[in-house]
Amino acid sequence: MGAAHLIEVFADKKYHDVYLPKMFAGEWQGTMALTEPGAGSSLSDVVSTAEKQDDGTYKLVGQKIFISCGDSDVVDNVVHLMLARVKGAPAGTKGISMFIVPRERITEDGTLEHNDVTSIGVYHKMGYKGAPIAHLSFGENNDCQGWLVGEENKGLSYMFQMMNEARISVGLHATSISSAAYYASLKYANERLQGRNIAEKNPELPQTPIINHADVKRMLLFQKTFIDGALCLELQCSYFADMERVTEGDEKEKYNLMLELLTPVAKSYPAEMSNFSTSTAIQIFGGYGFTKDFIAEQYYRETRIHTIHEGTTAIHGLDLLGRKVMMKNGKAVMLLMQEVMQDIAKAKQHENTKAHATTLEKKLGQLQELSMHLMTVAQKEGVEVYLSDATLYLELFGTIVLGWLWLKMTNTCNENESIDKTFAESKFLCCNYFFEYELPKTEGLFTRLKSTNRVTVGIDSKLID
Ligand SMILES: Cc1cc2nc3c(=O)[nH]c(=O)nc-3n(C[C@H](O)[C@H](O)[C@H](O)COP(=O)(O)OP(=O)(O)OC[C@H]3O[C@@H](n4cnc5c(N)ncnc54)[C@H](O)[C@@H]3O)c2cc1C
Structure with missing residues (x-):
């Protein structure tokens, strides 16, 4: 569905009739083919290549690993949404394009023919066993055709x-x-x-x-x-x-x-x-x-x-602290805080949630203070120190967000008499549990994130041997 949706939104309309009916009907499978042996978290290091042909199509060469449902005999065709670099494109994320690369391409008479995409391995996993995860090779015989999605170099967006x-x-x-x-x-x-x-x-x-x-x-x-x-x-x-x-x-x-x-x-x-x-x-x-x-x-x-x-979680921590928190001078955080404060104000009006609302308000203040402190760290000690505990910041942020949502749920119970009493009691109990057992865990995270002891930055990696 995701791959088909991508074609629907970004690819030229002429491809819609070819792929969408079969993909939405589940007759053809779609994939996201991003990861390569040398490019997992770091997608800017993708090295698969695409060379434009006189007829406007591209010749693809490269390997992709860990591709979910990358191949199977359950469907007649697998349509890969593949990231590759057009020859001569700039380095890094700015030079990555996206291609539609079917396992079987469609000939002029409407039949399917092999498109030089081969499975060279299947991963044996600890779970998620219903999905075949394949190691794929594209263009081993220099005969893998792909069709550009949207414009060149915009694939990652x-x-x-x-x-x-x-x-x-x-x-x-x-x-x-x-x-x-x-x-x-x-x-x-x-x-x-x-x-x-x-x-x-x-x-x-x-x-x-x-x-x-x-x-x-x-x-x-x-x-x-x-x-x-x-x-x-x-x-x-x-x-x-x-x-x-x-x-x-x-x-x-x-x-x-x-x-x-x-x-x-x-x-x-x-x-x-x-x-x-x-x-x-x-x-x-x-x-x-x-x-x-x-x-x-x-x-x-x-x-x-x-x-x-x-x-991975680390990459999302970097995204949150390195990009999202600072986005538009912190406007996103400010808007979310306003939402949270509205629910805190409501929760303060009810005896059974008043104390939790005050606790959350205090945590929000601490979070704001911490975020300001980290900005200073970024200026004084550089981005590596600033982001070194981004995963912990994500955990802290997530726990506080859950605290907000528990207040939101109990507000709904307090404000609606039609809600089943036992259901509401169960929500109050869970909210009480969350504020007594889970939210206090943020104290350790605050302590670590404010500490000036740089345990993981600037040390010789050999010391971890
Ligand atoms: C079952 C399964 C299904 C998958 N399906 C697909 C799919 O359909 N399509 C697809 O394209 N890919 C797929 N993947 C690949 C998946 O997206 C990658 O495994 C993932 O992005 C991590 O890349 P990697 O395995 O190369 O690990 P690495 O990038 O090598 O990461 C290893 C460790 O280093 C850490 N790390 C790496 N870089 C940094 C950094 N800059 N800062 C801090 N820590 C860092 C990571 O957090 C991780 O803990 C699948 C993987 C699995 C296991």
């Missing part, structure tokens, strides 16, 4: 449009898998009898379901508050995307900026936390969780990819 959508869906996938793991562990916690209430001394009493132990409740609440909060984050981003589409002028800019700011968070926070959340589900199963007899271990394996593909 087209790809990023598709990747922003993909990033929000990565966050959503991580949340969904965590949700499945949570429900599996919840069911088990209600069924498994083990031990008795710690205050009970009588071994004659029947054993209790483990959900009655405080620590098991904590593990379930950890999963539930992460999942509901992360789902709320993805929905908030979808709402901003919708509003951006239907508004104009300043309003449009406002939603666009907030969406841009939250995209690295919406991708990476759920992806990272999902590793802990699915691991916690295993823990609730005890020894059985470690076996293949129960599904928890599969969820743990399945979710591990999310911090790696569509940009």
Whole structure:
């Protein structure tokens, strides 16, 4: 869908009829073919080449690795949206173009013929096993034809449009898998009898379901508050995307900026936390969780990819602190803060959320102070020091955003009497958990991010040997 959408938006209309009906119908598969052996996080180092031919098509040569659904016999054709450099193009990101490169090209009489795209390997992965991930070779026999999407040298900007959508869906996938793991562990916690209430001394009493132990409740609440909060984050981003589409002028800019700011968070926070959340589900199963007899271990394996593909967490940390926070002189952050402050003001009006609202307000102040401090660090000590703990900044930012969303959810419960009482009580409990157990973890992050002790910059890498 993503690849087809890219053709629809950026490629010449003459390609629409050729590819879109088959791709949208699922008869042909689409891919994003970006990664190369020497260019993973650093896409500016792509070396695949494209040479323009007299008929306006291009000859492609290169290798792409880790391509999701890069090849299979489930479909008749695979259409790669491939990044390559036209001969003579400038170095770096400015010289990257995008091409439509089908595995089978269409001849003049409408039949399919091999387009010199070959699978030279398949990766054996720890999870995500339903998708074949291929190592592809293009143009081994100098006969791989490609068609330019849009204009030369603008390929990366087209790809990023598709990747922003993909990033929000990565966050959503991580949340969904965590949700499945949570429900599996919840069911088990209600069924498994083990031990008795710690205050009970009588071994004659029947054993209790483990959900009655405080620590098991904590593990379930950890999963539930992460999942509901992360789902709320993805929905908030979808709402901003919708509003951006239907508004104009300043309003449009406002939603666009907030969406841009939250995209690295919406991708990476759920992806990272999902590793802990699915691991916690295993823990609730005890020894059985470690076996293949129960599904928890599969969820743990399945979710591990999310911090790696569509940009690793480090790359999103760099994006957030290095670009998004400073975008338009900090306008995106300012707009988001205004949204958060509105919810804080509402939450302060209710006894059951007043204290949490005050806590979040304090955290926001600390975050602003920290961001100013880091700007000074950038000026005085340079960009390498400034960005050295960008991943921690992303974690901090994500945790505070989740705090905001928990207040937003409880505001809705406080303001709507029609909401089911038990549902609302459960939301208040989760919000309380989040502010008592999760938000305080930001203190350690603040301490580290403000420290002037440069542990990872300027040291000899050999010392880590
Ligand atoms: C299952 C799977 C499916 C995939 N599907 C696709 C696909 O469909 N299409 C596609 O094009 N690619 C795909 N990929 C590739 C994926 O996008 C890359 O693996 C990812 O971008 C990381 O690149 P890399 O593996 O080369 O790691 P590297 O870039 O070598 O990174 C290794 C480590 O170094 C860190 N690092 C690298 N550069 C920096 C930096 N500047 N600052 C700080 N830390 C840094 C990273 O964060 C990471 O921890 C897939 C990968 C997998 C595993």
